[in-house]
Amino acid sequence: MAPLTAVRRDTESAWDVHRVRADFPILTREVRGTPLVYLDNAATAQKPRAVIEAITHYYETGNANVHRGVHALSQEATTEYERVRELAARFFNVSPGEIIFTAGTTAGLNLVAQSYGGSVLRPGDEILVSEMEHHSNLVPWQLLAERTGAVVRMIPIMDSGGLDLGAFERLLGPRTRIVAVTHASNVIGAINPINAIAAMAHEAGAVVVVDGAQSAPHLRVDLRAIDCDFFACSGHKLYGPTGIGLLYGKRALLEAMPPWQGGGGMISEVQIERSTYAPPPERFEAGTPPIAEVVGLGAAIDYVLAWDWEALVAYEQGLVAEATRQLGEVPGLRILGEGADRVSVLSFVLDGIHPHDAGTVLDTLGIAVRAGHHCAQPLMRRFGVPATIRASFGAYNTPREVEQLIAGLYQVRKVLA
Amino acid sequence: MGELDELYQSVILDHNRAPRNFRKLEDANRHAEGRNPLCGDQFDIWLKLEGDVIAEATFLGQGCAISKASASMMTQAVKGKTVEEARSLFEKFHGVIAAGEPEKLPSKLEVFRGVRAFPIRVKCATLSWHAMKKALDG
Numbered sequence: 001m002a003p004l005t006a007v008r009r010d011t012e013s014a015w016d017v018h019r020v021r022a023d024f025p026i027l028t029r030e031v032r033g034t035p036l037v038y039l040d041n042a043a044t045a046q047k048p049r050a051v052i053e054a055i056t057h058y059y060e061t062g063n064a065n066v067h068r069g070v071h072a073l074s075q076e077a078t079t080e081y082e083r084v085r086e087l088a089a090r091f092f093n094v095s096p097g098e099i100i101f102t103a104g105t106t107a108g109l110n111l112v113a114q115s116y117g118g119s120v121l122r123p124g125d126e127i128l129v130s131e132m133e134h135h136s137n138l139v140p141w142q143l144l145a146e147r148t149g150a151v152v153r154m155i156p157i158m159d160s161g162g163l164d165l166g167a168f169e170r171l172l173g174p175r176t177r178i179v180a181v182t183h184a185s186n187v188i189g190a191i192n193p194i195n196a197i198a199a200m201a202h203e204a205g206a207v208v209v210v211d212g213a214q215s216a217p218h219l220r221v222d223l224r225a226i227d228c229d230f231f232a233c234s235g236h237k238l239y240g241p242t243g244i245g246l247l248y249g250k251r252a253l254l255e256a257m258p259p260w261q262g263g264g265g266m267i268s269e270v271q272i273e274r275s276t277y278a279p280p281p282e283r284f285e286a287g288t289p290p291i292a293e294v295v296g297l298g299a300a301i302d303y304v305l306a307w308d309w310e311a312l313v314a315y316e317q318g319l320v321a322e323a324t325r326q327l328g329e330v331p332g333l334r335i336l337g338e339g340a341d342r343v344s345v346l347s348f349v350l351d352g353i354h355p356h357d358a359g360t361v362l363d364t365l366g367i368a369v370r371a372g373h374h375c376a377q378p379l380m381r382r383f384g385v386p387a388t389i390r391a392s393f394g395a396y397n398t399p400r401e402v403e404q405l406i407a408g409l410y411q412v413r414k415v416l417a
Numbered sequence: 418m419g420e421l422d423e424l425y426q427s428v429i430l431d432h433n434r435a436p437r438n439f440r441k442l443e444d445a446n447r448h449a450e451g452r453n454p455l456c457g458d459q460f461d462i463w464l465k466l467e468g469d470v471i472a473e474a475t476f477l478g479q480g481c482a483i484s485k486a487s488a489s490m491m492t493q494a495v496k497g498k499t500v501e502e503a504r505s506l507f508e509k510f511h512g513v514i515a516a517g518e519p520e521k522l523p524s525k526l527e528v529f530r531g532v533r534a535f536p537i538r539v540k541c542a543t544l545s546w547h548a549m550k551k552a553l554d555g
Binding site: 352353354356357360364371372373377386415416417 | 458482485
């Protein structure tokens with residue numbers, strides 16, 4: 001194996017990966033008799049002890065439903081619930097009244113499509129989506145188009161993996177109402193120039209909906225600076241629990257939007273024939289929310305807010321650069337969209353070997369990667385592959401694990417030769 | 418590595434590299450598609466029935482080594498069989514691979530028993546068999 005570059009030493013000194021690893025209990029477990037090498041962070045990240053303990057603590061000492069409770073437990077739960085909203089707002093540099101708790105990125109994007117999109121789109125209006133979207137930022141817009149008579153059009157990507165901004169500019173027109181793009185690709189990791197995209201879309205009079213599922217865990221996201229109109233992300237990819245996500249929406253837009261789901265908690269006054277609705281964000285949080293998950297997310301955001309993000313980003317960039325370099329030396333291996341600036345997510349294919357077979361061999365070595373189409377079939381078609389192997393790195397992954405992945409790929413070749 | 422060797426036996430790797438009956442059957446009178454939307458594996462199966470006998474069986478498509486080798490060996494296994502025999506072979510194969518029944522399989526198909534150690538890969542082995550049955554059902 002080639003010696004590691006200086007990148008490794010520099011980033012290691014600024015980011016104490018071993019201290020971070022010690023916070024994640026699962027990283028000590030073994031899989032098939034060898035220590036776990038978890039490289040499936042783009043699917044879901046592992047949870048630090050602080051998150052696990054916060055959820056347990058909540059159930060053991062504070063479990064109650066939020067809002068309208070006159071008893072102590074309910075008041076405590078409500079206080080914590082709203083504290084997490086404030087924390088999330090601080091994390092993204094927006095106001096608490098612009099943060100809606102959802103079940104995850106998918107739920108957030110569906111909320112925007114159905115509530116905002118459903119109320120503004122007319123037949124012939126256009127929704128622009130990129131070729132690299134996850135199905136969750138594509139199918140909701142297709143459903144909306146079917147319902148409203150709007151048209152979904154595609155912003156192509158280049159061979160490098162970057163969005164074709166020239167094509168985007170040409171697609172923008174008087175009928176463009178919504179531009180729905182991902183901040184970072186869940187397959188090739190490509191980071192889209194979201195500030196420029198938002199500015200161009202706004203110039204054309206369109207609103208910008210950003211899928212932030214893959215950027216929130218890897219970049220310090222400042223939503224005020226980006227100036228997008230909506231941004232959805234998931235708690236579980238940000239080291240928090242599953243079942244909870246965040247949707248940011250500009251206050252003025254949220255106030256004009258009709259409810260998404262009806263039920264308790266989202267009303268102002270209810271009569272048999274009609275009701276009036278609570279202001280945002282409550283308007284969009286019908287029913288008992290996932291309170292324990294909100295508590296867990298709060299612990300996750302507390303945890304990551306204590307990080308030196310500059311060091312983290314440099315460290316992850318060092319890991320992915322090193323992985324890119326070493327993967328490039330594996331015979332018959334092709335990285336998809338190699339030219340793009342990316343978060344620490346990489347997709348590649350091996351000549352003559354199906355990704356699922358590679359994934360199974362790596363699994364026997366304790367290495368967890370994802371193999372498949374990653375819910376991005378249009379992107380698979382763009383690169384002419386049915387599936388890829390995806391390795392995605394988080395705050396606790398090490399240069400040693402990159403080497404283990406590479407060694408594992410040589411083993412894949414050997415077994416399947 | 419024992420389980421891995423069981424899974425990727427040389428006969429499976431051989432059928433993956435050089436799948437048999439890997440072509441469209443122009444004069445087929447039965448056809449079905451097998452698709453696993455979760456992983457994207459996709460195969461077309463063509464059968465030519467002469468009376469009650471499967472005179473020809475072919476396939477085309479893409480998938481992992483397990484699914485491709487299984488499709489290749491399935492076409493070999495059902496060729497020359499009656500419809501009833503092919504159905505019964507499907508039941509047997511499915512029973513062993515998917516449900517873990519202890520029955521014996523025809524010796525060539527025994528190589529797929531190793532898939533049992535990798536539950537997520539069971540569908541790879543049975544995909545083309547389901548498609549074959551669907552083709553028979555019309």
